[in-house]
Amino acid sequence: MATEGHQEHPLSIYLWIWVLLFVLSTFSYMVDYIGFEGYLRWSLILIFMFAKAGFIIAIFMHMAWERIALIYAILGPPVLLLFLIGLMAVEGDYTLLTRLDFFGETDFVAAH
Amino acid sequence: MASDVTESGAAAATVPEGFQGLTRDWSSDKQTFQVPWGKAMMWIFLLSDTFIFTCFLTSYMNVRMSTRVPWPNPSEVFALSFGGEPIPLILIAIMTFILITSSGTMALAVNYGYRRDRAKTAALMFITAGLGASFVGMQAFEWTKLIADEGVRPWSNPMGAPQFGSTFFMITGFHGAHVSAGVIYLAVVALKVLKGDYEASGNYQIVEITGLYWHFVDLVWVFIFAFFYLW
Numbered sequence: 001m002a003t004e005g006h007q008e009h010p011l012s013i014y015l016w017i018w019v020l021l022f023v024l025s026t027f028s029y030m031v032d033y034i035g036f037e038g039y040l041r042w043s044l045i046l047i048f049m050f051a052k053a054g055f056i057i058a059i060f061m062h063m064a065w066e067r068i069a070l071i072y073a074i075l076g077p078p079v080l081l082l083f084l085i086g087l088m089a090v091e092g093d094y095t096l097l098t099r100l101d102f103f104g105e106t107d108f109v110a111a112h
Numbered sequence: 113m114a115s116d117v118t119e120s121g122a123a124a125a126t127v128p129e130g131f132q133g134l135t136r137d138w139s140s141d142k143q144t145f146q147v148p149w150g151k152a153m154m155w156i157f158l159l160s161d162t163f164i165f166t167c168f169l170t171s172y173m174n175v176r177m178s179t180r181v182p183w184p185n186p187s188e189v190f191a192l193s194f195g196g197e198p199i200p201l202i203l204i205a206i207m208t209f210i211l212i213t214s215s216g217t218m219a220l221a222v223n224y225g226y227r228r229d230r231a232k233t234a235a236l237m238f239i240t241a242g243l244g245a246s247f248v249g250m251q252a253f254e255w256t257k258l259i260a261d262e263g264v265r266p267w268s269n270p271m272g273a274p275q276f277g278s279t280f281f282m283i284t285g286f287h288g289a290h291v292s293a294g295v296i297y298l299a300v301v302a303l304k305v306l307k308g309d310y311e312a313s314g315n316y317q318i319v320e321i322t323g324l325y326w327h328f329v330d331l332v333w334v335f336i337f338a339f340f341y342l343w
Binding site for chain 2: 007008009011014015017018021022025028029031032033035041042045046048049052053056057059060061062066067069070073074077078081084085088089091092093095096099100103105106108
């Protein structure tokens, strides 16, 4: 079906993914609407986010039908970003501790 | 090892030197990606864009983790009231659905492009561009409300951590610029499809390449929605 660079697939698969993305978006909105807190909230947000991102890349952007050379070249490098995120998380934590050490707890009062 | 040296030495003697050699070495007369060059280049551009947006979101994570001041609650900041009780994040939810809808129409446009159905392809692309334009319009409304009514500035805001403003304007602004550019891109390609510019070659690959960009814009919004608005 998918010959070189020609990505033509049945319409039904797009319509199904479309519906699925709507459902997943509703779910992720409901996470906020219902007001889940803590680890339950964060894990639900991440699950719905990765599911949506995965369907968009795999089906809408046709990555599922591309050759593995292209898939690895595009999806491989972003893995490096996990190191950046990890390092910046450690750095942010350290900055917070330093600030608390020098300035103490916040004295901010919200205007309303 | 020794055989490697002699092999590369033998190869160097047969290939040209200078700039000709440079292009020859890089192309190597081989094709890596079995897709049209335009599509490969769009993917590589999107890869670089991924790094830019990740840098924005990572710096947002960093400042949000490191501030002593409580972060403004996005659920309340972006709530909107239609006469009654304010509904949390409602405008953002509508914007999310609009962008997903536009991704769907774009996917259909690609499909009709390959069937060489010019009218349907162009119509679906114009619908996609229209939905994108309405997304930007809602974003303009959201910014206006935040700046004029809520007093959010890049350096301060009445609700909490001052970094909220700078990260919000940077991230959503950069995304909004991508949507705006995408609307123009879509309109230009749709017009060319309608005019029949691709009929001679019968090659509607450009619709898919435009689609890749548009789906990427939707993809970035998925991450912004999760990390900035929902977290």
